[in-house]
Amino acid sequence: MYFHLQQLINPIEQDEPDPAAANALQEGLGGQFGEMRTMMQYLFQSINFRGPSGKPYKDLIQGIGTEEISHVELIGTTISRLLDGSPRYQGKPTDPVDEPGKRGATPLSIAVDHSNIHHYLVGAQGAMPVDAAGNPWLGSYVYNSGNLVLDLLYNLMLESTGRLQKCRLYEMTANKTARSTISYLIVRDQAHENAYAKALETLGVNWRTSLPIPKTNAEQFPEVKRLLDLGLQSKQYSFDLGDQSEAGKIFQGMSPSNDGTELDASQQAPQGAPLDIAPERLEEFAPGADKELRALIEATAAMEMAQIDMDFGPMKSS
Template identity: 75%
Template sequence: MFFHVQRMLNEIVPDEPDPAAANALQEGLGGQFGEMRTMMQYLFQSFNFRGPTAKPFRDLLYGVGTEEIGHVELIASTIAQLVDGSPRYQGNPTSLDEPGAGGETPLSLALSGGNIHHWLVGAQGALPVDAQGDPWTGKYVYDSGNLPLNLLYNLMLESTGRLQKCRLYEMTANKTARSTIAYLIVRDQAHENAYAKALEALGVEWNKLLPIPKTNAERFPEVATLLEQGLQSKQYTFSLDQLSEAGRVFQGESPSKDGTTLSTEQAPVGVPFPGIAVERPEEFGPGLDPELMELVQATAEMEMRETAAPLWGPAGS
């Protein structure tokens, strides 16, 4: 089972809307080396895992794969904010934050920047596509059934994903985009450490075959702050019943050779969930129908009442 906690893995820093940056981030979401790929690849490797004596390796895959679900949520929310506009937007009024202002056509901006599908298909939200607009495909997912091969491939995947995110960071100065990109750069390094350590536990000298790219990401201020917190050397198990054995693999000196020691935790604390985006009348989105809004409010009140229920097992147990 998977549980959802309404907290975001990392803060999405407010800034002006940037449709071009949003489209670039689509590669990090739905591209060949994006978060949708890592999420599906690690989870399917977990689902198909064989050999009970190798359970610590399966649990490691489960933990990383589950975290990737949160990464998909984080980057999708960031893309939506870059297209839709942030709560603190102080720039000149445009069709993004004041539809139809000054006699403009409400969605005219869609014709001049980013991916037109963000408006035409997605109603100012993220899409399961890459930066070229090509749909994500399950053909990206690799699962050979062989543990060393899978781990080696996963290390390559994380290394390439981290390299691409460093390039994304250099493409934009937008604070909204960079806050998420920096966080993913550091967590990709943690996952590199996870798969490198797992290979070492199997006796594979991976560093002679596949050195981690020298991205020098620590020169990015946001990345440096997260590295100082040791975020690159923590791995989350997301094991509610604390049965994960991933800590038997993710321990000892970091393969990054940065002087840190690897450790596991159940889950990150996270930051407050930003909430539901505002209505967009020009997209004919939620909020046009008063009866629909009443239904949304009733549902929200019901969910608030249910928060008093136990976090595990049936009510009253």
């Protein structure tokens, strides 16, 4: 079972909207090496895992796959905030639709000359399951061979390529909203590289001679360096409310990154950050929920969280 804590896994900095950066970030979400790929690949590998004696490996893959769900949420929310830049609808709240083109205004003119028009035409200024070229995400990206060593090698390659691409994304934009998320994902990709590299080492695979982790010198990025100084690249979370994960049997010892840190799998989940719902976009005819429905949603969420605390105890975090 999966539970959702209504927080982002990492804070998103505030900055000006940037549709071009949003479109570039779509590669990190729905591209071949993006967060949707890692999420689906690891979850399918863990679902299809065979061999009770290999439970620590299953738990490691499943824990990372669960974290990737939060990465999809984080990068998708970031894209949405970067797109939230059209002039605000100026009609009366009581009016269902404003006068089209009032006083010569074209509220969505930004859509025709900035990056992906589908962000406005189809997605109402929100993230979509596509890459930076607008190609839909494909289930055929998922690699699940059933062979543990092959899967771990492929996962290591996937994380390495994902980190490489995110380093390129970082250098494409100075937008603080984009960089805060990109930097976090760079460091967590490194943590996942460490996890799969360590797992391969426990199986006797000398991965360094065949698949070296690419040198990106990402520590030169100030936002990345701050997270590395906190040791975030050497932590792995279980996201296991029942405390039954055995991933710590693998994710331990000195880091394969050779940065002098020691791997730590003792934490259930990171602390998280507030998750604020974006404002309504009436020029997109996307008014959101009315007050009565919002109250019902909030009351239901509070009841669900209270029941989880009763059944499993409060979520433990760093």
